[in-house]
Amino acid sequence: MLIPHRTPDAEETMLPPDYQRILAAVRQAAGPVMARQVGDALTIDVSVRSKLEPLRGKLVRLVDRGWLRKLPDGRFTTRL
Template sequence: MSSLEKIAGRRAELDELAESLAKQLAEVDAEREELTAAERVLRRLSEQEAEAAGQDAGLPQQVQVAGRSVLKVPHRREVVDASALRGDYRRMLQIVQAAGGPVMVKDVGAELGIDVVVPGRLEPPRGKLSKLAVRGRLYRLPNGTFTIRA
């Protein structure tokens, strides 16, 4: 075997080794990027947990998932406190409490200043009242009226 053949053979071996190492390096880089992303997510979660621990226990936690708010109406706790609710939900709960008995969606809509003659206008309050019922803050009667859960 001549020197040129030996050099060509060694060059081919080194080319194969370089190709193999390049593949391994690409795999390592991809895994490092995944670890970096996981580290960022864990940091965000730990920051949110730290903020939640510092918040008042009666207030709902504000958690962002994929840039969207989660759980606008918190689950009912031992003490039903309207201050744990946000905006319209708190107002609707106060309206139902003030009614002292079963209340229809159109009555709540009228108290909120919604035009109750147009049926489509009552769907957002109906949905919010239903959420309050699902979360245990209100009770929905079979006839579609809502009352405070005892």
């Protein structure tokens, strides 16, 4: 699954549906969020590490492609 790099003309609709939901959950948060909070918002059982780690990987992939920012304390937020 290819996650495109964010460019000025890139639309969120270019992202796969799972990534669109993750991006929406981070955007709807009152501030920077941890992966566990995103999982809660998406109704993922975050008490199970095998469910939380793939979500964290997707968040990091969104950071790598420029869709999100990761703060030094490990929280995620939308790009400014």
